Amino acid sequence: MTETGAKESIVPIETPDQAARSGVFKRLLKNPLGLVAMIILLIVILAGIFGPLIAPFDPNKADLVNALTGPGTAGHLLGTDSAGRDVFSRLLVGAQSTLLAAALAAIVAVAIGLPTGLMAGYFGGWFDSVASWCTNVLMSLPAIIILLAASAALGRSVWISMTVFGILMSPGIFRLTRTSVQAVRNELYVDAARVAGLSTASIIGRHILFVVRAPLIIQTSIVCGIAIAIQAALEFLGLGDPLTPTWGVMLNEGFINIYSSPILAVWPGVAISLTVGSFVVLGNALRDALEDSPKVKRAKSIKLTPPKTESITAVELAASDHLLTVSRLGVGYPQEGGTTKTVVSDVSFHLDRGEVLGIVGESGSGKSQTAFSILGLLPAEAEITGGSITFDGIPLVSAEGRQLSQGRLSELRGKRIAYIPQEPMSNLDPNFTIGYQLVRPLTRVLGLSKEDAQKRALELLTIVGITNPQRTFNAYPHEVSGGMAQRVLIAGAVSCNPDLLIADEPTTALDVTVQAEVLDLLRDLQARFNMGVVLVTHNFGVVADLCDRVVVMQNGRVVESGDVRTILRSPQERYTQTLLSAMLEGKTPMSLLTVAPPASDTPASDSAVKVGLS
Template identity: 65%
Template sequence: MSDSVETAAAAASTPAVPTGQSGTVVRSTVIRRLFRNPLGLVAMTILLAISLLAILAPVLAPFDQNYANIAKTLAAPDSVNILGTDSAGRDVWSRLLFGAQLTLLSALLCAGVAIAIGLPAGLIAGYYAGKFEAVSNWVVSILMSLPGLIVLLTIRAAFGPSVWMSMIAFGILISPSYFRLTRTAVQSVRNELYVDAARVSGLSDLSIIARHIFSVVRAPIIIQTAAIAGVAIAIQSGLEFLGLGDPTKATWGVMLSEGFKNVYLTPTLLFWPALAMALTIGGLVLLGNAIRDALEDGEKIKHRKQAATSVKGPLAGPTPARLPARPSRKSVAAVDLGTEHHLVKVTNLGVGYPQADGSIKKVVDDVSFHVDRGEFLGIVGESGSGKSQTAFSILGLLPENARVVGGSIQFDGNYTVAPGEERVSQERLSKLRGKRISYIPQEPMSNLDPAFTIGYQLVTPMVRVLGISKAEARQRALKLLADVGIVSPDRTFNAYPHEVSGGMAQRVLIAGAISCEPDLVIADEPTTALDVTVQADVLDLLRELQRRLNIGVILVTHNFGVVADLCDRVAVMQNGRLVEEGPVRDILRNPQEPYTQRLLASMLEGKEPMSMLVSPRPKEPVA
């Protein structure tokens, strides 16, 4: 454990150096972000100051909270009573300090009771589900349907005017909010594989909850507690303001009530407790927000990092951010003579993502290839090779922050990205996309909207793009579904996506891709999510359609078998660069580049079973 402490210290002392160790201790970075947030800093300062005043009340207060000087009632501030006195001649400053003690303690009690009930119940209900969850859901529903204020008034009537009693009751009433928060968080991780792995390791349920599950709910609980404590202070002061408090104890609510009675004589009596409450509740709310922001910031940065660092290695080095001034809104230059006949031509394409430090991280670098009509081009590479980024730049579907840092893309004799342009022109591409260029995605299921029938999702684009009537589009959709090998097009037309299998869904998407008679289809790993037998059927379908419609297809894949099955030519990508390109037989049988050779050597087909695939030395650099 001492190691993690050391790392925490190291991480905290060198925040600017992004070494591999800087992200090890998550909590310290959240706390650091919290301190950097001005609102969080203000909130914490206020709460800290009020807590200190409350703790030091017996030392700081010049008088006892109930010491009454009858001779000096409703006095103005002077050197003895720095905030004046109330109607009984008690010192306002002293009462404010003792009041802070009692008010904060009662808020903590309320939150503590609510956590003590809600957290364990939520953990158990979320982790075990079943009967306990059902029963606790009923209890929670009953608690939430109780009219809170009336219950509190009843309790006051039954047990007398005790701050503690009413706060315990309020804690019980508000515990469902913790229960629900915890249960939902636990449910989301209950079936994670690392929990299964812990079960296989023989960890008891208690240790699994403590080690693997509790960490998920920790942050939301802290945020919730900040909010609940504020509510508790408000409710408690509200009750006391109504005169239901304990008059022998100084709290802010009692003082407020007292001040209200004398509002015409000494308005400041009302001001001080109100200010104290406003500061405390405001501080708690702001703190909650700041913690939430700090946690969300962390996730945002993580996501961006993932997208941008997908390519590491020789290209990852910073490139100058300042790019030459680019001509904008001018007429697009004509493509080079003699290249118009290519359906798509990508020339020296570079795609990059601007980084926080001003540099640009390139994910595609100097990539050139072309596709003609009736041609099947395969782009092969491993994850992070930039193959999908290349495909997306042809489609014009790069993320908002992506920049074309070099080169050009032309489609059917016109530039979609002219040389020198920094972004894909959406204006030009939206005329092509869906009409002349279409797309088959990797995950069939997540690319169909579950709320609409398959028929609706096929018909709508056709009506829009081709300008035909709904009835005509319906006829075409049914024919397309039959064309892609769906046995009962009518039934599939009226089905919702969840009612069909993955292979069927991919056929539907292929039908959608060819529905508007495109010239170019870009298929991004179209069979990766499918079973092998289904994959073979879909490959057959793609081949047959491509021949029949004489379209150009760019197939992005990592599978050389799929390439061998479909493609005329292959481009191999590694780390954003195109390492080798050529006819499929040349590349697969006689690869020139070491990288292609290595990839092909990793194929299992035709290998001696149980033999070592990569070099037999055990201490190879690790994957």
């Protein structure tokens, strides 16, 4: 591809993050409650920042001559307290320490609860058990007693109190995050990201964290509001520093003088109520702006010069006996009572470079479990009970049934081993554009720049037969058809020129016409990139159309294997014969239901209805 042609084919695109930021702010402004809450908090924040500079009096300067004066007396806008200190100045300056204390509590709670919740929800296991036990212990402690004890032991410091309070609030963040992560960690698009070669940190940081952002925003805003209320409550009880002007100290001062000057309690009470309510309302409004917004794309038409496909070349492959060897593989799941349910037993086959191997069998025969064993995507509770898997001389599963670590597998997945899933729509993350999901593996796995990755993604979309790749690049998964989504997944699978492609029933969710197109596409790509392909299917028609050799599985075992022509023409096993006989090809179809026309001398209501089968 020429340099000029590359420049012509790419039109600068507003990134999803840029579009999201601008769109969220606009939708937030359109929410009346959110707008009011944002204005109130903005006023409070500005008061906290500039309060010490614009305060008309020193907030700690006592003037006993003017003690307990009313609003507007002697230049005091809101009056004075029992020591003659200006209430308005203390209210302005107190906003700073109050907001900083709330921010400290929220930061501590999120810093502890969010990462532990992400790891416990995603990895589970012993870390989940230990973290859950610790949070249960924290939640069982009476918070106000702990805060009082901390204040007595460590001193009357609002910063110490809010740090302890943040620790006590972290279990709520932890549980919320853990539950949200557990709901999505087994989604197919997470598995697709793992197969694409993305690291665990990248998957958690983008695909997983993106899901928990909405409840996390609301929970954080609630923590800020509660922190302000708790801080005020502690200082109201006299546990604050009387020399530090805060709203809680002012509230305590107002309560002491409730009979002589009841208005002193009104000003800090109003400030605390408005600030706490604004935090909660703004959190909900921000959640609505992030989650309930329509996905809007630029309507500007884009002119695209189709890129030349010669720039993508097949990987130079070293000669070896077999690209993939599976020997006596066994997979099982532990059951109650210490037993193990075996779903794959003694499965053996091999795959050469540039060859297509079909694994065929009915549902539950162990086809997908075998494929997932190669990919390292078995559920956490699954066990490799025996056998070995070797990919190009690299042992993925040892003879003792030990699987290669996920870290080593991630070095192969996305680079040398690719995967095409069965459900195209479920394997695309609905929160990101198709272009983003194609570009990110190219930048993270191959190390391409964002511009080069975008060019490569558009080129791949053209190769897989998408007529308007730029429009598809900008679209979200829900805006494309199932057939187009499958083509997108195929483009992503071959984006890094893999040596091995595992396709798990890639045409099951598609109609007949699109199935034929996808099979033609797979055949063309397999020849173009000289890949070895493992095709998992229950359809012998697909096997006959695409495969060189076939493995027939039943009840987790291989019952027959060999050349496709030999198996189709002369199957030796009764199960294989049964599968072949279940195909519709060559069968007499059922005709349409027909209604015989009524005779001229017979009323239409008495006419007989004839149903015929050809």
